[in-house]
Amino acid sequence: MTKDDQLDAAFSALAHPARRAILAQLAQGTASVNALAEPFDMTLPAVSKHIRVLEHAGLISREKDAQFRLCKLETAPIQEIASWTERYRSIWEARFDTLDTLLADMKENDT
Amino acid sequence: MTKDDQLDAAFSALAHPARRAILAQLAQGTASVNALAEPFDMTLPAVSKHIRVLEHAGLISREKDAQFRLCKLETAPIQEIASWTERYRSIWEARFDTLDTLLADMKENDT
DNA sequence: GCATTATTATACTAATAAGTTAATTAAACA
DNA sequence: TGTTTAATTAACTTATTAGTATAATAATGC
DSSP: OOHHHHHHHHHHHHTSHHHHHHHHHHTTOOBOHHHHHTTSSSOHHHHHHHHHHHHHTTSEEEEEETTEEEEEEOOHHHHHHHHHHHTTHHHHHHHHHHHHHHHHHHHHTTO | OOHHHHHHHHHHHHTSHHHHHHHHHHTTOOBOHHHHHTTSSSOHHHHHHHHHHHHHTTSEEEEEETTEEEEEEOOHHHHHHHHHHHTTHHHHHHHHHHHHHHHHHHHHTTO
């Protein structure tokens, strides 16, 4: 899988609020599928599918524990995304500086 | 539009390599639709649609200039995503520390 | 006014996504 | 062994996505 494919999968997986909510739950620690499904107004197979999508994107891993499948957050794809956003930081900071200068100017000139 | 919807739109828009490539082009400065389409092996209407998706997600804005529609990168949604990833930074740093400690341990004990 | 250039709209196809219900697998437990 | 609990698979529906070709709009420049 190319880097682009990995980003495709990660961005696409994160483009659903239920899946982001599942990751937020997993930030508190590992959990079973049933536990993860509990807060949602959705059938279990639907949640199961969301979990598969997250796993396919490498955002979670799974471990069998008796009759449970414990899900665990994996951060690598999130780090990839964070690093992708960094390429744009200089742009937004430059624009913020511009806005900042403009605001300072306005204050100085009492406009 | 709720914050969740904004993130949905942004993540979803970024889940296509052509759209990320368009943003990369726009990081160099504004550009017309034709200029943006040039590097792609794709029809113009297809690129036009990708641009609409980016605009809908707030990732670009447009300005009419004669017969051209100049596209401009907008960083707000990228900042939102960067900020979303930050919630998980403590987790990946903690794990890195663990790995780090483990490696140091191995070295110390010559295992 | 008319041809050219830039862009979008329309109409269509094929693939994928998100959800459902019902059936199945697999381990635990009594 | 039979039942319960956990989770997935299968089959299906509906909606959306990504692309195409072709037609339409809109401004420019001769």
